[in-house]
Amino acid sequence: MDGEDEDGEIPLPTPEEREQEKKSGGSDVNMLQRRMRLCVRVLGNFKKLHAKGRSRSEYLDQLISDIGSYYGYNDFLTEKLSQLFPVAEAIEFFEANEVARPVTIRTNTLRTRRRDLAQTLVNRGVTLEPIGKWTNVGLQVFESGVPIGATPEYLAGHYMLQAASSFLPVIALAPQPNERILDMASAPGGKTTHIAALLQNTGVVFANDANQARTKSLTANVHRLGCKNVIVCSYDGREFPRVIGGFDRVLLDAPCSGTGVISKDSSVKVNKSERDFHLLAHLQKQLILCAIDSVSPDSKTGGYLVYSTCSVTVDENEAVVDYALRKRSNVKLVDTGLEFGREGFTRFRGKIFNPSLNLTRRFYPHVHNMDGFYVAKFKVEKRTNIRANGRVSEDTKKGAVTVDDDGEQEDVAFDSEEDRPILEEAKRTRMKAKGLRVPPRKVDTTVAPA
């Protein structure tokens, strides 16, 4: 959306007129642009610029409605994403989602060096440059006469076609040679193969993905890139650490809504509802607790979990991380080691998160010219507050761990009171899918009727 509003003031429709306009197919693009500019301008200096009798929320509602129509998002997602930014910046974010991100590749250091790879590709007519100082393996491709996903070097595993943002969680994870690492949701393996390379093919990477079909491309990438320290498996991540645990480091690159990669997959604009976000956050919360419990606090070199998503919503990021901090008293957030990125929210629309959430990092297309992304790094410590006699210490009572009569630790399950509505909804969906009769929703009796 560029250019100034040279047409002077345009009237702000009333809510009824707005509804009417939507019903009749909406405004033309030109009008939408002009009205968005008007609303941004007025909201930037409301006291001075608003039309008499019109409220701030009328301008805001109109802006959200026009953003949705102009960029083609459903109302729910337009509002959700707009809430992340001041109004003028929200437009920049939506605008950036219309533009493809730079093509980037990651040098596979198991097979070659970045300098040698760059030279070979230049000789093939590729124009490229290092991505930035923060990575010593990334290259940005500006122009290429050859398909970058089918060069002899690609087929020989000298590089991975990979978004710059996907380097970030692995840099934060900082795997050390000889470690045991779990990549809990790993297909198609961009991050697994990066981890394997940083381990210099030592130690072992358990590359897991619940979707068995997706493990085919994962295995193919592992072979192509010459990773010899990777074991591919296909479990639901929630089965860890029962399947296997005690890892030095765990990466949970969680399944998410993909609101950070709308420029690649614009279907997200219209196919995500409030319910999808509830269900995803529910799964992410379950997975993060299992990921924490899969880390060995006794690790000599590690004891870390990195949680990441390619989504920018708070529900899937800060809210999940905050939940993990509340449920597991033996973890704390630490610096990601990433040189850039905005701080995670410590409060958002009335919700107050743990203050250490400022250690987490957010990445945005309009700010960092990469896909929207989120990275949090946890240090997992021993659960020290269990007394030898099997009694629960005061600290433990407040925290996530309970102790039974035998002094055994027992994990607090996911299904606490705050999760009840999500669990009930999920049960209803399962019943519906099985063709069973779904009972009517329960009325919340904890709230007295007015």
Ligand SMILES: C[S@@+](CC[C@H](N)C(=O)[O-])C[C@H]1O[C@@H](n2cnc3c(N)ncnc32)[C@H](O)[C@@H]1O
């Ligand atoms: C964001 S993608 C992972 C991308 C991958 N880390 C990479 O760099 O190539 C999320 C993955 O989670 C997997 N997934 C979804 N639900 C899961 C679950 N319950 N347990 C484990 N993996 C799951 C999906 O199949 C998908 O491959």
